[in-house]
Amino acid sequence: MEALCFVPAQSPLLRSKFSTNATVKSPSTTVKSNRVKPFIEATISKPTGDILPDVDKSLRAPPLAPPPLLRVSPSSLQCDSGYLIPNIPDGNGAVRDGALNAMKYLTNILSSKVYDVAYESPLQLAPKLSNRWGVNVWLKREDLQPVFSFKLRGAYNMMAKLPREQLERGVICSSAGNHAQGVALAAHRLGCNAVIAMPVTTPEIKWKSVKSLGATVVLVGDSYDEAQAYAKKTG
Structure with missing residues (x-):
């Protein structure tokens, strides 16, 4: 009488331990064989962190760089007669929105009528605070305004x-x-x-x-x- 033994496939990450001798019994006879290995013990041969292969760092997408800060030169504030702000074209000839918005904001500041009534309050160094914190601390003297506040x-x-x-x-x-x-x-x-x-x-x-x-x-x-x-x- 033939006896068949199906052995599970071995995972490449598992190290199997088999018993050296096994006995297979049938109803009429007993067969000893060194080739039959029905008992399997498995242990993980690699740590969990090493199961997945490392991704090549060269294939990773670089992080997005922050947009460059806008630099405005003093000469850019000089406009032709009849124009409030100059048009600043980019490389394609189109006006950059960021530069345009910055120029509008700066123009609003420079054209504000607030100094018809307010003073250009000075900055005053606070020596004791500066010595305490190890930096230069300047106070904006808005208390010098006509109503004593900003x-x-x-x-x-x-x-x-x-x-x-x-x-x-x-x-x-x-x-x-x-x-x-x-x-x-x-x-x-x-x-x-x-x-x-x-x-x-x-x-x-x-x-x-x-x-x-x-x-x-x-x-x-x-x-x-x-x-x-x-x-x-x-x-």
Whole structure:
């Protein structure tokens, strides 16, 4: 009687251990053979990290480089008569959007009317802070502005862009202090009326400063949110 033994295929990553002698029994006879190997023990011969082959580093895609920073020379700010900004073509003759946007932004800064009312505040070195941190710390002295803060810049810059007919109707805003003074001074310089809604908890020195600049002060609500709601409803 024949006896067949099917041995599983061996994986190249597995090291098999077979028993040297095995006995195969049939109903009528017993056959000993050194060739039959029915028992298999397997161990991983390589660490898990080495199973997958290494990818050639030369085939990997290089990381995308960040776009180069735009450099603007002082001469590029000089425009021909009748033009606000120059056209900066790229290699294909088309105007680069990045350069154009940067030039527009720079033009807005240089053409802003804010310095009709604001000062070019200086930078002042803070020696004690500089010595403490080991770097040069400079302070932007916006406290030297007419209203003692930088809030005048945004208020005047926005109001100066309003059409004349809108300025004639006046402006209204809500504030608890510095912005109110900026709007009041801007309205005074632009020749329009300003109504400032301020919380009733505003210190007297602040709302009197706003009133001294020619604005109409309305003390309403116990918080800034209530004053803002009044300004939105009235405006």
